[in-house]
Amino acid sequence: MTAPTTPAPATAPVQTDDTPGSTATGQAPGTVLHGPVIAWFEQHARDLPWRRPEAGPWGVMVSEFMLQQTPVNRVLPVYEQWLTRWPRPADLAKEPPGEAVRAWGRLGYPRRALRLHGAAVAITERHGGDVPTDHAQLLALPGIGEYTAAAVASFAYGQRHPVLDTNVRRVLARAVTGVQYPPNATTAAERRLARELLPDDERTASRWAAASMELGALICTAKNENCHRCPIATQCAWRLAGKPEHDGPPRRGQTYAGTDRQVRGRLLAVLREAVGPVPQSVLDRVWDDPVQRARALDGLVSDGLVEPLPGRLYRLPLT
DNA sequence: GACACGTGGGA
DNA sequence: TTCCCAAGTGT
Structure with missing residues (x-):
């Protein structure tokens, strides 16, 4: 396993005169969150295959494609099959795109398989077969958007990027902004907040990205949040406010039957x-x-x- | 910014 | 059983 780097203890005093929702002016609103969340992560992180060193950047990238809108448990077996069959981008690039679609199985949103294949081809042709390290180059690949580019750069290469997925958005909405759910679509305010909260140190930043995401996935979930197991429960703005019910526009529900x-x-x-x-x-x-x-x-x-x-x-x- | 885009498990 | 939702992207 990775060496448990001892996070710098957050000794900063608790935020004082900020209203729960206002974080725009604070210097480092939530710096006090990093320590507890990262420490919790060191202790409770799931042992997922794409987090092991042997996964490499390609393993991280494949996992990120598969995890888009798809639960971890369903991804696990397909991920193993893919990495065994196509251990490098060039291995996948040699295949017809239809093989990627077939091997995608029932993960859903099969266009992701097509785009992952396209990304493998582009990596083989333009990047010498290695997953690019540069955020902009990652973003240029098919199927990679703002989130995935940041995730690969952070998880695979340890870079410092705001990684704003649905889990992190929910954690920040509650812990910092003090509301039950984030907006339907990611807002500029959320991006600004995520960037403000990003630790200066590269190593700590990438750790924070993984840790805050894991917290949202395991503890601070959409339904039935587990505040009693949350490392930042005592600082959570939403909890401190009495966990007010979501009010804004209805959360988008997706219809499926008959479509x-x-x-x-x-x-x-x-x-x-x-x-x-x-x-x-x-x-x-x-x-x-x-x-x-x-x-x-x-x-x-x-x-x-x-x-x-x-x-x-x-x-x-x-x- | 709103929509389309799969699938299956848990409450 | 019905509803909700799971590490988003592209148009």
């Missing part, structure tokens, strides 16, 4: 299991409405997830 997404999922499931090209007549059985069915299939084709062949045949893309 094109569900149809796409069924179509792709058939194609993943198939060895060779699949006749349209077989695909037709997955959904009754022919209009929606055709629209979904067209969408998959235009997304590059499905390749149409002459004679009303379909398969996962070879190119």
Whole structure:
């Protein structure tokens, strides 16, 4: 395991004259959070494969793609299969994109598989087969946005970046801002806060990123938060305020049943299991409405997830 | 900024 | 059973 670096004890006095929601003016609002959270992380962090040294930058990157909107437990087995089969970006880049989609299995959002394959190709062609270390170069890769670029740079290379995922956003919303949930979409205020809270030291910053994320994943969860096990419960603005109920606009709920997404999922499931090209007549059985069915299939084709062949045949893309 | 985009487990 | 949600990105 990694050596438990003793975090510098936060001896700074408690914030005084700031209203719970106001952190704009403070010098280092929440510096006092780093120590306890990192110490808690050293003690309670899960032993996940992509956190082991042998995972390397490619392992970190693969895990970040898979973890986008997908729970850890479901990612675990697929991650192991991928890294065994494609231990380096160049190994994946050699494969047809459809193989990535097939190996993605039931993780969901299969476009991520396509983009990860595209990223592997780009890394092989433009970066000599090594996951780039530069944030801007990471951001330029398909499927990598602000979060993933920061996460890879921080977790794989120990760099100092604000890593603002849904877990960290929730932790900051509660501990610092004093509200139950962050806004639906990430705001400039949240980015500013995350940057202000970033420890100066690179090593501590990357540790803080992982630790605050883990706290949100294990303790400060969306439902049933476990304040009694939280290392910063005594400083949490939301808890100190009496844990007021979320008021703002309703939290976005995603519908699924009956949508094109569900149809796409069924179509792709058939194609993943198939060895060779699949006749349209077989695909037709997955959904009754022919209009929606055709629209979904067209969408998959235009997304590059499905390749149409002459004679009303379909398969996962070879190119 | 709002939407589309998969899937399955837990409460 | 229904609802909520899980390390986001691209358009």
